[in-house]
Amino acid sequence: MDYQLDLRQYACPLPLLMAKKALNNLPHNSILTIQLNEQSAMQDFELLCQQQGYQFISWQKFTALDTQIVIRKG
Numbered sequence: 001m002d003y004q005l006d007l008r009q010y011a012c013p014l015p016l017l018m019a020k021k022a023l024n025n026l027p028h029n030s031i032l033t034i035q036l037n038e039q040s041a042m043q044d045f046e047l048l049c050q051q052q053g054y055q056f057i058s059w060q061k062f063t064a065l066d067t068q069i070v071i072r073k074g
Helices: 014-025 042-052
Strands: 002-006 031-036 055-063 066-072
Touching (some): 002 014, 014 031, 014 042, 042 066
Parallel strands (some): 002 031
Antiparallel strands (some): 031 066
């Protein structure tokens, strides 16, 4: 299943912590699309994926205040 999480109104480290909590509650093979603002560091999300065994699928920057990442829980 696909899930979405809009965290654009939050500043780091909250988006990372909220994404981690959401991923922990999702079933395996779920895809989580996360909307972030410019303050969130992609490196933190990539590291989270490496540490937890998730697949960092994509990163896309639409505007300075709108970035999207896609993660698969494996």
